[in-house]
Amino acid sequence: MPDSEVPMVSPIRGRFQAIDSFAIRRRNEFYIIGTLEEGEMHEQWFAQISMNSSFAISIKISRIETIQMATAAERQDYQLLVVAADSEEIDLLLGLNIGLEPIKISTEGED
Numbered sequence: 001m002p003d004s005e006v007p008m009v010s011p012i013r014g015r016f017q018a019i020d021s022f023a024i025r026r027r028n029e030f031y032i033i034g035t036l037e038e039g040e041m042h043e044q045w046f047a048q049i050s051m052n053s054s055f056a057i058s059i060k061i062s063r064i065e066t067i068q069m070a071t072a073a074e075r076q077d078y079q080l081l082v083v084a085a086d087s088e089e090i091d092l093l094l095g096l097n098i099g100l101e102p103i104k105i106s107t108e109g110e111d
Helices: 087-095
Strands: 012-024 029-039 046-052 055-060 063-070 075-084 101-106
Touching: 012 075, 012 087, 029 087, 029 101, 055 075
Parallel strands: none
Antiparallel strands: 012 029, 012 101, 029 075, 046 055, 046 101, 063 075
């Protein structure tokens, strides 16, 4: 098949539904809690957070942890995306108020 006919492979590999976010400054880490709704995600991939219809930021996923949260009725597993961030980056990410929004998971992004 000629190069011009090679299908493009999308770098978007998953859809993560965020429910909340927080930071632990002493660890220089920012966290996003949610569930992987579709596809896959891996450490060193990127979370693409849409700011509006024409602008998004990408943050590199350092680690992915599974956490359990319990209510009076049930326990549920969630994924925790861990992002290494300095104090300035933490301030920016906290200012975004990430929560209750879809996030695209991509193999490409900017560090």
